[in-house]
Amino acid sequence: MSDKVNTALIKDDIYEAVNGEWLKDAKIPADHSSTGGFMDLVDGIEKTLRADFKALAAGEWEPNNAEMAEFKKFYQLVFDFKQRDQAGAEPIKPIIKRIEELESYQDLDAQLSDWILSGLPLPFNFDIEADMKNAQVNALFAGVPSLILPDKTYYAQGNQAAKQLMPVYTEMARKLLTMVGYSADEAEAMVEEAKHFDAQIAPHVKSAEESADMTKMYNPEAFSDFAKATNKVDLVKAVNGLIGTTPDQIIDTEPAYFAALKDIMDDNNFVLMKSWMIVKTVIAYSNVLSEDFRVTGGTYRRALSGQKEPASQSKAAYYLATGTFDQVVGDYYGHKYFGEKAKQDVHDMVVKMINVYKQRLTDNDWLGEDTRKKAIVKLNALMIQVGYPDAIDPIFKQYQVDTAEDGGTLVSNVQKFTKINTKDQFSKWNQPVERGKWEMSANTVNAYYHPFKNIIVFPAAILQAPFYSLDQSSSENFGGIGAVIAHEISHAFDNNGSQFDEFGNLNNWWSKSDHEHFDQLAQKMIKEFDGIPFAGEKVNGKLTVSENIADAGGLSCAEEAAKGEDDCDLSAFFINWARIWRNKSTEQHKQLLLSIDVHAPSELRANVQVKNLADFYTTFDVQPGDGMYMAPSDRVNIW
Template sequence: MTNVRMQDDFYTAVNQEWLKTAEIPADKPATGGFVALVDEIDQQLMTDFKQLKQTDNALLQHFLDYYALAADFKTRDELGINPILPFIARVRSINNLTEYNQGLADWVLSGLPTPFGLSVDADMKDTAHHALYAEAGSLILPDKTYYEDGNQSAEQLLAVFTDMMVQLLQKVGFAPVVATKTVKDALAFDRSLAPFVKSAEEAADYAKLYNPKPLSDFIAQQQTIDFQKLFSRILPVQPDKIIVTEPAYFEQLNELVNDDHFDQFKAWLLVMTIRDWSGYLNEEMRQISSIYSRALSGSKEAKPQQKSAYYLALGMFNQVVGDYYGRRYFGATAKADVEAMVKKMIGVYQNRLEQNDWLTAETREKAIVKLNHLGIHVGYPEKIAPIFEKLVTVSQADDGTLFENTADFIRTIETENFAKLTQPVDRAKWEMGAATVNAYYSPSKNVIVFPAAILQAPFYSLQQSSSANYGGIGAVIAHEISHAFDNNGAQFDEFGNLHNWWQATDLDHFKTLSQAMITEFDGLAFADQKVNGKLTVSENIADAGGLSCALEAAKGEDDVDLEAFFVNWATIWRMKATQQYQQLLLNIDVHAPNAFRANVQVQNLADFYTTFDVQSADKMYLAPDKRVTIW
């Protein structure tokens, strides 16, 4: 890599020394700012938990006991495939849809595969109360677009999936010819679903997921799946309505799941059950069952045993681990500093809204009302969600196994999820653990959440200058605030309800600006493919708003250093990834590739040009009339 000028490729220039030497771990598809931080935290916590065998904290003890079971590969190897055999026998015993419907309630509560999803969540138009949601079944390939004719990566991936599943089926006792036929039938059923499932781009439009329907009409529509019986067995009450996220799928479900196609459907149930549960069995099954996901991501190896055990336990007890991490490693000084930064950023945002020259007074006032209602969560939640009190591990000393505990936990989680239907929405509940290197905005709660794990270098450090911190965590904070006003968030009011609070002329202008952001990113070449501007528009709007607000905040400090601000912005996005992973993200991720998040956004800001003396002949130069500014 020759020396790259900041004026020609800012992202590469800032990160070129790192890009030369960084190596992707064999068990990972990528490395970089976020991923390196995840690795660091994982290692710290794994070391802690290795030393901490016993604790007075009951919830943490249940995590430690479950982690110990996951890490005990000697016992897992001794048990072999035996734990999954009752599940397989259960699927094989079903001969028709009548028998399937008879046991469907128990099937759903067991977390076994179904050609639809059911969940209870806040009603998008009445977020103080819960509603029942019906979702489409999931596909084997990452997105419906993979099923289009001529998609070469789909053919390669399905060949890998077929080989993996034939191996797994033979390991659990299927004859080779039966295993091959079963996988072929399962893939035929999977392909039949694809035309009626939303693509990632379609699913990124939140408002179109809200399609309420009288429950009685939904039940009457479905002739082959007995939802009447299912709902009577799994729900505490029968609600008046159900919210259908993908109506076209459920309009077709009778044609997809019926006795004429039962053999294919049953094959799909078998294949999905074995795929989903093989990772909880012995080492051989764990290794084989990771082949397809590794082909998707380009990872060379499966995760090491101890790391995979930790991830299983973390996935089940994320808030418990987050509570430990937050209380031990996130200090009161950092919490106060970040909270002050969030409040300052909200103040900057309010000022920018007050100065906004394209909103009418009515819409501007309502935007400020929404901003002032924004909830702020920093570090870790004060209390752990009540569900974790019910995840009581039967330890190895009491003859507990990883598989049986997992099955019990899933049943508990599913049962509790449906029980929420009659309970008020817990607006204080976090959707991710404090040990997660991420942040989020919840449109339905109108809250921004910054877990402790992201609140460290390069995003944030008391040792970094204020400008560097604003280019890191400051931009992340303002990014999440901006989600309240992106093309999705803007459709929700200050209480998180799906409700139009815009004047018509303002909304039209906002859509025009959003289209400009789509155009700016759409078609950019990356990893032998192109960026989808529509898929990534909400994140690009949030990046643009976040960076410009953080820049204004940085300029308000006495020690302002705009070079440090922009350099840290490019630093947090550094990433080296496999070609397969980059292409996967281009198809399904609502975020643009990291290099473009760094480069395209700074091209929209006049201060970038003056800070680095970018001239019209430089590759980073973008003509003023092409620059996109929304917030």
């Protein structure tokens, strides 16, 4: 890499040593809240695909499959700004009217199944996901609505962020309501009612820290008992309308919330709930209406992240179109810009990292033999997805676009696709889990491990420099994508993943003493990060523990893999690790992520984890008194 590294500074701050020159000159674009490693890749892919799809829409190249042909029609519809501006609020008025016409809970009850299929707001929701104790079969889950503020902790008395954010939300919501036809007085009253309803929800839902413990999601309950959570609507009838029968069981992800649902859905709150529904709906649809709606509707989100300006009209349209047809776009991107050769090369790298992990488990000195064997069984069962799927998800065959000539609007098409997706989701109840189904499109710069499916996924978009390139040395690639790959493998053995077996079942396969030892190590990881000052706040070690365990395991295993290569250069390995976390963010964005994100800040991911590895000290001659030095007794080594 051509970036200038201040080698003299590595002993004190490797992140600054590697990225300092870049940080001096880097500018956060006005329509961004951050710039750097991951975001640079996102921006690069956007530039490439926007050029390609502009040519597609202009007829300069022909779609190579039926799904891409429908995407072309949708893309043209999204980019018809003249038609969208002329239509103004009209396309959303029938949806608002549907909410306005509710006179009672009975009115809602009469159409509840279709309400859910239409994606309209409710103070509860249902979802289909693998049963956490029988992960081969899909189960029904109950969930909670999102809050206005980012997390329930923002509702604590005296929270300064809430004092700044709620007025922004209030002003935005009032303005949107007047834009759809309400008077200023009506808008003011409805927004206050919506906020009052939201405030009644907030005390009963989990915080981000509480939600970080995935095992606490699993609260199976007889459906007949769960349905008594409210007597204002018939949940038995509603669910019957969604899945065609009454299930024996539902998995209640937040029992404390559903215990309070009777109070939240009482007669005194009906008018408040209606206003809450209307406000949420207008905000949700603002992005698919005219330009003034889009810009106004993004005001609060921009305040949350510190983004100075809205994205351009064409950029927002690109993301709306590609997000709706995500797997179709991913198929195009993967085949054109990644290809089978790179797919195989990265797949081989993943297998290599799994084998390193197996060896480390075999050599592990704190796990008992039975637990070690079961861990290796789990690794052997791990499913790998690299690049892009072999075929486009069949649901996109149902995406038939109604063009303007057919009387279709952007809103009507989005509504139609929402219903198709929701129906498809509920049709999977009690069916075998599609373990190999791709849930992230190939043009997404990310990767993940799914504990219910024991699967790791690496979309094509992340598989480029500085994470991975055939032009980089093996050590640079291991410090980049190798560590990311091993990070995702490590999630199978973090504080959440370690509680799921090789099939994805919530099932304790550890001995008691092994789990106690692991918990002690996890506590050390919590302590290592907890309270580190950052952006005027402090890192929450408990919120970030699973990702920190995965980072530590990933970096350690990737280093071992790098050492197995003939051209091993640990200096290049550690430097590229610091480079991939390069990031410059607004203060608001940093503070938001500290509150809700399970990942530690990028700078700390780069700096703290290397301190746990003995080879870092010998590679750069780090000694007591140096900024990067950590006493051996404080270093955390789990995997």
